Amino acid sequence: xxxxxxxxxxxxxxxxxxxxxxxxxxxxxxxxxxxxxxxxxxxxxxxxxxxxxxxxxxxxxxxxxxxxxxxxxxxxxxxxxxxxxxxxxxxxxxxxxxxxxxxxxxxxxxxxxxxxxxxxxxxxxxxxxxxxxxxxxxxxxxxxxxxxxxxxxxxxxxxxxxxxxxx
Numbered sequence: 001x002x003x004x005x006x007x008x009x010x011x012x013x014x015x016x017x018x019x020x021x022x023x024x025x026x027x028x029x030x031x032x033x034x035x036x037x038x039x040x041x042x043x044x045x046x047x048x049x050x051x052x053x054x055x056x057x058x059x060x061x062x063x064x065x066x067x068x069x070x071x072x073x074x075x076x077x078x079x080x081x082x083x084x085x086x087x088x089x090x091x092x093x094x095x096x097x098x099x100x101x102x103x104x105x106x107x108x109x110x111x112x113x114x115x116x117x118x119x120x121x122x123x124x125x126x127x128x129x130x131x132x133x134x135x136x137x138x139x140x141x142x143x144x145x146x147x148x149x150x151x152x153x154x155x156x157x158x159x160x161x162x163x164x165x166x167x
């Protein structure tokens with residue numbers, strides 16, 4: 001995601017965090033962010049996350065499992081010439097499914113991005129980050145980008161699946 005996205009706003013400035021237990025307690029003490037049912041957990045002793053959260057703790061709620069979405073249009077065709085355009089369409093499709101399930105962008109707890117060319121994804125990380133900020137905002141779920149040999153739709157460059165938690 002965008003390296004300038006400011007995803008580690010909850011990083012501690014306390015220089016004597018002490019033990020891992022103290023750091024965990026400090027990370028756990030942060031108020032919930034987003035829809036009020038999710039808390040981003042980014043312990044200050046870990047590297048600051050950029051474009052993801054190290055963990056997301058969900059308060060009581062309903063889990064919504066979001067199937068992998070690619071850049072399919074309504075007719076079932078992959079659209080978008082490059083990774084950024086396909087990411088935008090795939091994320092939009094995922095957000096549409098989330099909304100139909102009663103989940104908003106702030107309810108996204110976990111996303112996995114499958115990319116057929118991780119180097120291409122990394123080269124376009126800033127542009128992808130701008131798409132993320134426009135469609136989702138400044139909060140990030142726990143995320144991973146995984147390289148895939150190919151996706152179900154052979155012309156797809158990226159697929160995104162996720163889990164949302166709604167009250």
